Amino acid sequence: xxxxxxxxxxxxxxxxxxxxxxxxxxxxxxxxxxxxxxxxxxxxxxxxxxxxxxxxxxxxxxxxxxxxxxxxxxxxxxxxxxxxxxxxxxxxxxxxxxxxxxxxxxxxxxxxxxxxxxxxxxxxxxxxxxxxxxxxxxxxxxxxxxxxxxxxxxxxxxxxxxxxxxxxxxxxxxxxxxxxxxxxxxxxxxxxxxxxxxxxxxxxxxxxxxxxxxxxxxxxxxx
Numbered sequence: 513x514x515x516x517x518x519x520x521x522x523x524x525x526x527x528x529x530x531x532x533x534x535x536x537x538x539x540x541x542x543x544x545x546x547x548x549x550x551x552x553x554x555x556x557x558x559x560x561x562x563x564x565x566x567x568x569x570x571x572x573x574x575x576x577x578x579x580x581x582x583x584x585x586x587x588x589x590x591x592x593x594x595x596x597x598x599x600x601x602x603x604x605x606x607x608x609x610x611x612x613x614x615x616x617x618x619x620x621x622x623x624x625x626x627x628x629x630x631x632x633x634x635x636x637x638x639x640x641x642x643x644x645x646x647x648x649x650x651x652x653x654x655x656x657x658x659x660x661x662x663x664x665x666x667x668x669x670x671x672x673x674x675x676x677x678x679x680x681x682x683x684x685x686x687x688x689x690x691x692x693x694x695x696x697x698x699x700x701x702x703x704x705x706x707x708x709x710x711x712x713x714x715x716x717x718x719x720x721x722x723x724x725x726x727x728x729x730x731x732x733x734x735x
Contacts, residue, residue: 514559519572519614527576527611529618530556532563540734541619543612543646544571545629545636547708548594550582554710558630565727567734568622572615574601574608574636586711598632602656605639612640624648624734628726630707632656634671641665648733650726653677653704658684661691668733669695672722674702674715698725 514532521527530551542562546555551573562569575582575597582597584590601608616625626648629637634654641649642663649669651657657671673685689697700718705711707719 514556514563514569517618519611519618521607521610521614523607523610525577525607525611527614528573528580529615530559530571530573531618532556532559532569534563534566534568536566538568538622539566540647540730541568541570541622541625542730542734543615543619543625543627543640544569545612545627545633545640546571546574547631547633547705548598549584549586549590550575550594550597552583552585554708555630558707567626567730568619570615570619572611574611577604577607577611586708594632601632601636605636608636609639609643612636613644616644616646626650626730626734628652629654631705635660638665638669639663641667641669648729650729652707652722653680655679655704657688661688664692665695668729670725670729671695671697672700672707672725673697674700674704674706674718676702677704679704696725698722 559569559571624647627646628650630652634651635656637651638657651671702715702718703713705713706715
């Protein structure tokens, strides 16, 4: 089980983060970036999963700049609230990067640091891979990466998309691949949110396949 700790960004802003430590020496560290639903039970589960695999994992509460304690479910009202927070995050991406950096600083003592994120979090991961100093990045169904497609990741980066994702047209995925032909872009017969076992769109086969690729990336890049 992990614990909630407090981080301080470079501008003095304080934010919560969920930290999950492995048993024994860490293989490296992984920053886990939330969906629009905050650092909720699913994101904490994801961090715990990385810790179980030997990595020091941390999930910063990136909505703390707007409202503390955001922990949403997946009903229509939750989605509407989450989209409002997402809009605020997109409008303040520089401060989001400052908070991601605070998470990086909190775990870098474990070794090399990877980053992964889901939904809005994947857009944050893309920006972090392009602007910050991570060693590897894995983006899951990032609706909005297309808006940052002119930026180029500085570390090895893989992208996961569902072919049936209504929020990410395949022509956007094709445009990302065309702009960055060296990227590993993987497609799955699934919709948006296929990694989350608490959503109706969860697709176990796709989740497992994407996780194998993500863990292979981290095993190679963080060792």
